Amino acid sequence: MSITVIRSGMLATIQDLGRYRYQKYGVVPGGAMDTGAARVANFLVGNAGDEAVLEVTLAGAMLLIEEDMLLAICGADMKVTASGERLPLWRPALVKAGTTIHFEACHSGCRSYLAVAGGFDVPKIMGSRSTYLRAAIGGFMGRGVKAGDQLSAGVASPLSMRMMKDWEKKRFSNVTVPSWHASHFAVADELAKPLIRAMPGTDYERFMASSQAALFSQTFRIAPQSDRMGYRLNGAETLMLDAPFEVLSEAVANGTVQVPSDGNPIVLLADRQTTGGYPRIAQVATVDLPVFAQLKPGDRFRFEAITQQQAERLYLDSERDMAILKAAIALKFN
Incomplete structure (x- = not known):
């Protein structure tokens, strides 16, 4: 099965859940910005959660489906036809050959994920199919896809084959979709007035009391100088250290909130560097990284303080929900 790219839109790259175990060599993890949406899209077409998907940023992408294909699109509240x-989001769809998929407009959110049965078949580089643009590795020839590219799907799983066989019995024009969906995982509601839960970081106590309070009380705006590497934030009050101190470069994680000397925080994201030398004032809870990844330059949000124990409980709850969804889909087509 294959897809021809007619237009790539603002940016479209092949991503999976990331390239791990190589940070000690300076290789960034990368991967999907919204791993929750990427995993759900994969589950909806019978894939394992870590198969390669197409990450579409904002709008404008147009794809030609060359063969009958089982696919799903999850993530931003985007009009897709x-x-x-109209192609519904957060549910599987059997699409006929010759159909043109158009990501027309993004109503809220920033990124959508297209999964196909079998995942996108691109070479694994250091254990991952993710695209890292700065180093030009992984994904489709180490770059974003562009007009004329042919994207191939891998071998569909037995579950994917059962799903396609079931829907092939039904009459459809361009698209056949079931009545059920997985919108429980959508982040549209959280984007209306986003609260991003975070824990005080390693260097939190080194900041002025007023800056500690400002971190969790003021509204931040995502600056235009933001990308997959990190989001730069602007607030009414800059965050300042209580006293100067020398910071050694140490490992950083997805969601680490660093504060450079100008006092404007940077939230490190999927394509972050492997180490950082700025004070770490906070760490975004893993469960809220998908919400944060759907914010875009100009959007505003606030941090909400939680403890590590609360973050762990929220993470376990979200993983339980993912496991339930995966099991429910498998049982439905057993």
């Missing part, structure tokens, strides 16, 4: 027919 299949040869002019």
Whole structure:
């Protein structure tokens, strides 16, 4: 099965859940910005959660489906059409050959994820199919996809084959979709007035009391100088250290909140560097990284303080929900 790229839109790259175990060599993890949406899209087409997907940023991408294909799109609240027919998000769809998929407009959020049965078949580089643009490795030839590219799907799983066989019995024009969906995982509601839960970081106590308070009380705006590497934030009050101190470069994680000398925080994200030398004032809870990844330059949000124990409980709850969804889909087509 294959897809021809007619237009790539602002940016479209092949991503999976990331390239790990190589940070000690300076290789960034990368991967999908919204791993929750990427995993759900994969589950909806019968894939394992870590198969390669197409990450579409904002809007404008257009794809031609060359063969009948099982696919799903999850993530941003985006208007997507299949040869002019509205294509529902957060549910699987059997799409006929010759159908044009158009990511038309993004109402809220920033990134959508297209999964196909079998995942996108690109070479694994250091254990991952993710694209890291700065180093030009992984994904489709180490770059974003562009017009004329042919994207191939891998071998569909037995579950994917059962799903396609079930829907092939039904009449459909361009698209056949079931009545059920997985919108429980959508982040649209959280984006209305986003609260990003975070824990005080390693260097939190080194900041002025007023800056500690400002971190969790003021509204931050995402600056234009933001990308997959990190989001730069602007607030009414800059965050300042209580006294100067020399910081050694140490490992950083997805969601680490660093504060450079100008007092404007940077939230490190998927394509972050492997180490950082700025004071770490906070760490975004893993469960809220998908919400944060759907914010875009100009959006505003606030941090909400939680403890590490609360973050762990929220993470376990979200993983339980993922396991339930995966099991429910498998049982439905057993």
